[in-house]
Amino acid sequence: MAPSNTGTVMLRLALALCVLAVASPAHSTPPPLRVGVIGAFTGGSAPMGLAMRAGVRLAAEQVNRTGGVLGRQVELVERDDGGVPAIGASHARALSAPPAVDAVIGFVNTPVALPALDQLQARKIPTLIAVATASELTRRHAGEATHYIFRVATPDTLQAELIVREAISERGLRRVAILADNSAYGAGGERELTHALARRGLTPVLVQRFGAHERDLGGAVRAAREAGAELVLTYALGPQLAAIADAMAQQGWRVPLMGSWTLALPNFIDHAGPAAEGARMVQTLIEDGSDPAQQAFVATLRTRQHTRRLSSPVAAAQGHDALLLWAAALRQAGSSQPDAVVTALEQLREPVDGVLARYYRPFSRHDHEAVDARIPLIGVVRGGRVGFAHPQDKARLRPDLTRTP
Known part of the structure; x- marks a missing residue:
């Protein structure tokens, strides 16, 4: 017996709804x-x-x-x-x-x-x-x-300015040696440091580059010492920074070591041990x-x-x-x-x-x-950890970073 018109319509409607349900699941979620x-x-x-x-x-x-x-x-x-x-x-x-x-x-x-x-x-x-x-x-x-x-x-432009300000304005040191690796990072950082010194009418007593994987940096440290540097500014990664600090300690040369934020890394602090003490660097966040x-x-x-x-x-x-x-x-x-x-x-x-x-x-x-x-501050290595170089910074709260449109 043939289905009624009403039955045919209902059957077609049911099939259409099934197709629609398959094509567009009710509980589908948008892609991530x-x-x-x-x-x-x-x-x-x-x-x-x-x-x-x-x-x-x-x-x-x-x-x-x-x-x-x-x-x-x-x-x-x-x-x-x-x-x-x-x-x-x-x-x-x-x-x-x-x-x-x-x-x-x-x-x-x-x-x-x-x-x-x-x-x-x-x-x-x-x-x-x-x-x-x-x-x-x-x-x-x-x-x-x-x-x-x-x-x-x-950015390194700002880091260099803050590093040099800490050395020159805060500590009154003027005879500066720059030790930097020859990667794009080190070369760029050295240029920024040199420019920051020039804005204050200063020229580094020594600029020494070294290979990105070089580990014996005693010669570079000796050259900085013989040039009469009062401090060493660095742009390199942790293992090389540790090699610099170790060479300074071995040579009995006690002058400040300062540089970019990488002086806060554990592969500098842990490898250099006591030689890392007192190193200062730019930071955006200090743990305590x-x-x-x-x-x-x-x-x-x-x-x-x-x-x-x-x-x-x-x-x-x-x-x-x-x-x-x-x-x-x-x-x-x-x-x-x-x-x-x-x-x-x-x-x-x-x-x-x-x-x-x-x-x-x-x-x-x-x-x-x-x-x-308004964000960066100066950190210092004390007791194998990075703390605040300036005690008043410890109480500082996050700034409201408002820019004028």
């Missing part, structure tokens, strides 16, 4: 937002890279607990470059190829960052540098119509500060890593804040479209409560550096 995290998780720069990754992970968890961004969860796509430029460039190329990640956070080493950033800029991937500090990194593509590279770390949000951040990471001393609180905090700033830009843009995200970062209206600061418009069209002189 994918953030590439590229850094040195192995090798000599691992203390920085692992700390950065820990900070990014913590921020991603925080964002995802509150519903994600635009209703989408954040998924981290982590890649270890081992501090090798070719590997970092390969990761940048792979992550920016379709289906590309929505953003990249990372880069510990300047030589790794330089070629990788060229690719990310060319492929229009919003990128926030969380560790590498060479001034060139955010200047390289600044003249292009849309500039996709931002940074949440203290008084700010409640910073205390909570440090305590969380210590608990997770089962340690009483973080490998690099600076790198962890900068990675954390970079992801929060990117998430705020997406919320403002209402989209993950790259140009919309860049525009939002350059005109960020939503205050962002970060670890290093409370950010209000941290970037602009012509300034992609979030960290200015």
